[in-house]
Amino acid sequence: MSEEKRNRKDEFRTGYVAIVGEPNVGKSTLMNALLEQKISIVTAKPQTTRHRILGILNGNGYQAIFLDTPGILKPMYLLQKAMVDTAYSAIEDADVVFLMIEAGFPKGEQDEKRELVLSRVRRADKPSFLLINKIDLVSKAELLPIIDRYSKLLLFEEIIPISALNHENLDDLKATLIRYLPVGEPYFPQDAITDQPERFFVAELIREKVFEKYRDEIPYSTEVEVVEFKEREGKKDFISAEITVERNSQKGILIGKGGAALKEIGELARKEIEKFLGRPVFLEMRVKVRQDWRRDERWLKRLGYGRR
Numbered sequence: 001m002s003e004e005k006r007n008r009k010d011e012f013r014t015g016y017v018a019i020v021g022e023p024n025v026g027k028s029t030l031m032n033a034l035l036e037q038k039i040s041i042v043t044a045k046p047q048t049t050r051h052r053i054l055g056i057l058n059g060n061g062y063q064a065i066f067l068d069t070p071g072i073l074k075p076m077y078l079l080q081k082a083m084v085d086t087a088y089s090a091i092e093d094a095d096v097v098f099l100m101i102e103a104g105f106p107k108g109e110q111d112e113k114r115e116l117v118l119s120r121v122r123r124a125d126k127p128s129f130l131l132i133n134k135i136d137l138v139s140k141a142e143l144l145p146i147i148d149r150y151s152k153l154l155l156f157e158e159i160i161p162i163s164a165l166n167h168e169n170l171d172d173l174k175a176t177l178i179r180y181l182p183v184g185e186p187y188f189p190q191d192a193i194t195d196q197p198e199r200f201f202v203a204e205l206i207r208e209k210v211f212e213k214y215r216d217e218i219p220y221s222t223e224v225e226v227v228e229f230k231e232r233e234g235k236k237d238f239i240s241a242e243i244t245v246e247r248n249s250q251k252g253i254l255i256g257k258g259g260a261a262l263k264e265i266g267e268l269a270r271k272e273i274e275k276f277l278g279r280p281v282f283l284e285m286r287v288k289v290r291q292d293w294r295r296d297e298r299w300l301k302r303l304g305y306g307r308r
Contacts, residue, residue, distance in 0.1 A: 013181035015095030023071025041208035082305035
């Protein structure tokens with residue numbers, strides 16, 4: 001082997017990988033599976049992810065920095081617009097783009113929604129993979145026409161069928177990705193897994209439990225802030241969180257009769273938080289009302305929505 005080839009082989013590769021797609025196609029499940037650790041919250045409801053979540057995969061000779069993003073849709077109010085802008089900015093910031101779609105996705109009206117994502121990927125002009133997720137739910141005969149259809153777009157360097165939930169083809173995905181990462185030094189320490197503080201994930205885990213417990217509008221009208229986080233030597237960590245809703249009726253439902261509903265959410269969230277932090281915590285929660293906060297630009301900025 002020549003010296004030049006040996007040097008190329010030994011070069012370290014690192015880069016940002018945006019995971020984008022429509023709501024509920026499995027973006028957060030994929031990032032958690034690639035990292036083999038829960039970084040992004042996951043529920044059965046669309047639009048669970050609201051922020052750009054960074055997860056770092058360190059391997060032998062590479063560092064892949066994944067950006068999990070909110071689902072791309074036609075926004076109906078300011079919060080949704082901020083979420084979509086977050087996804088678009090991740091595409092701009094990335095070195096490689098993973099566009100995820102769902103195997104067996106119906107045609108017709110949904111094609112128009114998917115074109116929103118395709119147009120942004122096309123405009124970015126970066127190495128892009130099409131990941132066809134949930135292949136465990138379709139037959140090979142159903143999968144082949146999807147691959148053929150998107151191959152004809154001449155937009156993707158790679159088209160890879162996967163099942164993020166079942167970890168199917170993820171080793172092949174990682175091996176292929178490494179070849180497309182730019183040569184360079186790692187951006188983060190090689191023991192890092194994210195850039196977000198613990199209190200961010202605590203708020204996300206509380207919000208996850210609200211999404212899991214409630215239907216209709218309540219999860220989407222809810223925001224969670226950790227207002228106090230104290231590590232106490234010899235005692236449980238103290239966490240105080242505020243859950244914001246848009247109407248008094250939503251506050252009543254979240255609290256429940258005698259506070260029973262809020263207590264249930266708190267207990268479920270506390271267990272997840274302790275699992276994530278690896279230590280016991282005391283969790284205190286309150287519910288407050290801020291009328292139409294999802295349409296309030298100043299309030300959204302305070303809550304950290306918008307381009308990072």
